[in-house]
Ligand SMILES: CC(C)(COP(=O)(O)OP(=O)(O)OC[C@H]1O[C@@H](n2cnc3c(N)ncnc32)[C@H](O[C@H]2O[C@H](COP(=O)(O)OP(=O)(O)OP(=O)(O)O)[C@@H](O)[C@H]2O)[C@@H]1O)[C@@H](O)C(=O)NCCC(=O)NCCS
């Protein structure tokens with residue numbers, strides 16, 4: 509497959525994954541088709557506009573990863589492309605940081621898929637991501653001040669960079685298994701995706717939640733998310749009730765699990781590529797079907 513065709517297909521799939529995440533409803537504490545969760549600065553339309561603005565950056569990252577085989581040189585190039593994509597995001601959102609973390613995790617995954625064409629298994633892609641993420645970006649000062657860096661200093665968590673360097677274990681250990689278990693149990697795609705999000709929230713040290721609600725807030729979110737899984741997932745009556753309670757608690761804490769939302773998009777991206785590779789779909793789009801959302805969905809069906 510020609511590099512540009514592959515790059516376009518990967519950028520399409522990554523952007524579809526972000527749109528599917530934003531559209532998924534009802535999510536706890538996050539922007540969805542129903543409301544803005546714990547955010548005063550974001551809307552569903554803004555998140556969709558942001559996702560669309562990231563397509564070019566994903567495309568360029570895939571082209572770079574196809575052409576540049578030296579990982580150190582490629583790391584520097586991906587850093588530049590990532591910051592260009594962040595600038596396009598801020599233009600599209602009038603300055604709101606909607607997807608900085610998504611540019612990071614999906615940018616790395618798109619690059620991995622371009623560098624390993626057709627070897628689209630989760631462990632191959634995430635091993636490549638881990639090898640790339642440990643390489644220092646020459647253009648970024650380690651002292652860079654951000655909510656994530658403050659959370660790493662204050663709480664000793666891995667943060668987005670550290671999770672990437674560990675190969676985003678939460679995707680392999682929680683996100684993908686919950687997504688596929690839901691499908692295998694005959695749940696709707698919406699329920700399967702919500703179960704994957706909740707599974708990720710149960711195990712991820714999300715620096716967005718840490719910076720807004722501290723360690724106590726993060727641990728409360730993780731244990732309530734884990735409880736939903738123990739209740740049989742969001743498709744059960746008790747699971748759906750617990751999901752609604754988690755949404756209320758996160759809004760009361762003014763905490764939004766943006767990192768978990770990004771890793772849900774990353775989970776959907778990997779799932780689509782694994783499916784495409786196993787079906788030998790080759791250059792055709794690795795499809796992520798939209799779930800018909802009802803903006804008034806308060807229960808999960
Ligand atoms: C590696 C970077 C992501 C920088 O990371 P850093 O450690 O500096 O921290 P942040 O800049 O705060 O970004 C971290 C974002 O990553 C998401 N995230 C959080 N926890 C995790 C985790 N455990 N694992 C993976 N990812 C995680 C999360 O992103 C989402 O939330 C943001 C929206 O939520 P909000 O609460 O509004 O966020 P803020 O604006 O910070 O808070 P307020 O001010 O509004 O209160 C949004 O970004 C979502 O995507 C964290 O926010 C990476 O940016 C980097 O180094 N980039 C440089 C360029 C580069 O190298 N690019 C390579 C591309 S291949």
Ligand SMILES: Nc1ncnc2[nH]cnc12
Nearest residue numbers: 530538539606766769770
């Ligand atoms: N749906 C969402 N709501 C809030 N922050 C997010 N970051 C990524 N997706 C998000």
